[in-house]
Amino acid sequence: MRISRRVAAAAAAMAVVLPLSACGGNDDSGGNNTVEVFTWWADGGEKAGLDALVGVFGQQCPGQTFRNGAVAGGAGSNAKQVLASRLQTGAPPDTFQAHAGAELVDYVKAGQVEDLSGEYDQWGLRHAFPQGLIDNLTYQGKIYSVPANIHRANVVWTNKKVLDRAGVTTALTSMDQLFAALDKVKRSGVAAPLALGKDWTQLMLLETVLISDLGPQKFTGLWNGATDWKSAEVAKGIDDYKRLLGYSNQDRDALDWTDAERLIMNGRAAYQLMGDWEAADLDAKGFKDYGYFTFPGNGKTFQWLADSFTLPRNAPNPDGARCWLKTVGSTDGQQAFNTKKGSIPARTDADPAKYPTYQQSAMADWKTFAQVPSCAHGAACSQGLQGAANSAVAKFSTDLDTAALQNALAQATSQYATS
Template structure:
């Protein structure tokens, strides 16, 4: 059963739709219908980006009122649990935030989200989004989410002063150079040269190592079955990952990513592998003494994650939700959202006014680089697969048993890879 408030919203929404279209026809702008937008964007640049979209939605969709269904928690861990419970109890929000790609598969299988292929045609998204992204968003013959923006995951953030104090003045180009720098930092007195957090942040690091050792094509094949998890290349990558892990903070399993970023800001670490949402954290801390570079050996690989929104099958206000999605999909919506959140527009034709120097560089790489999905952020693997990988890495962080890690990752792939 829906809550009384949601049921009332549905009744009010039905009456309002007799007088106005999804985005308002102008015939009656006084009738207001609520659109619940479920996210985990509770603060910082994430909330600022959401607020910018809400403001644009208010002007683009008269007669519709934005209602935030935010549930706080790093990377949406708490929000996903709440969302799943609501969906199982037939209390779906009108639209919810999701990482585009394989993370959405379970919701599609359960019939909880609607196919938006027709809207993609109407809104011109097939031409405005990179073809590779549209292909990754397509499941069967359908497309079930609208990306608001794209983040890059395989970025290393560096504390300039800590590196300078250790005599490190150049960017490492290879894995061996990177490990050599970590060793040099340790010898110079930096106890934890690499700032690292728990489970999914460790999966991010492993993925970057895998991209360097396997290359983008074979890395992507790990999630389609064309590359074997039990092969020698993966064994080598796990060995490189283990070497790097030795230079991270020992309390990594108890830290979320902002806590690890604080180690970098405070000068207790020199490097952190993390997505480009870190820029907002740096700005909030008024810290400018950092530099960024692509993880050594990744080349032009752009490991992407896309913040997206869906239309739920049981939405109380589906037309209002469509207007929200159209706002999210618009060039103006993409500019307003990403300028504040620190990500970049998924659309290749969105205005770039107001984007930072880093964002402009990321836009250039996005349009010319090699897109690579991420299991840590749901574009390469389903949520259950991601959970299995995180559990395997949590065990490895304690035991250091490389063979057990490879065996667990191989077992997860055999369980979750979908056969054509």
């Protein structure tokens, strides 16, 4: 995938003819049996996960035809622009990917998505998903999407050979230890030991630093108004973030997350902060010399996001879209998808033994760690706030003005408060 400020062209439609829907409910699709599924999963482990989910869709929804409406670009940066245009012109896909949480409120307020509360009751999803996730998906008493997974954002990925050569052998549990390790790697000959990409990837890194410096409760308060953005604690977090940027690659503003990931793979960097979709991507690319750990100082904190799917208003094939949504929320659908995607199932009844090693550890942490939402991936922030925050950190990447960044984030949070 590659982020561009220009809208990327939509991927070619992939017709996978599958046998006729047994989804249930009245057929209000006017004879249309094509289901256009709009995502930003176009490459690597993300595409592998989508393909696996499509296979289950074929089994559970015979007669429906899957059409791939993917638009490439990390975190959906390009896809959201294309989707916004289609929704505004009354040409929605049958279903589209959106991050669960505050990001969905934009679509709800615009009247662009349908209430799925009845489907949750019919399909037993209120009992399948944890109550905290149900609460996060609910807006003014109604539910508007079905989550396919839970991703963890605050994970550091490493090149084990680079660390071995540098003599970094101990686990890192604090920011001070992280800075010491970065210095050690740099002395070993690696000019930029921290691999970093543009805008939203920088916001992810800033968030994890703030979790370390503020703790999970105060970090969450940054997005709901309970924590003052202009506090001394936030100022310290931004100072620590600025210090981290000094260890990163100078071309960070030109790279997508996969470009930065290549710095890890080719030994030009030792560390990258990225969500756990990186595990599936590295596996898909055949790179095995990697390690991972929770960002130093985050302790037992699980920063989460979730990919979910909606039913757009005036979808061409709502009956087929509902069957897709039912597949997304099903045990088989979530297992097929998440074992390839690197994420964990949103359902609480999943069998950990059926998942790879990383997912097993993440599933255990999800149940016991403090859960905090990601702004960069829409769990904590509306699209407007995401955009403003991305712009603020992108500017900071060049001018390194800590006071300006702190003020910009304070103003953005106030302006785009979700109610």
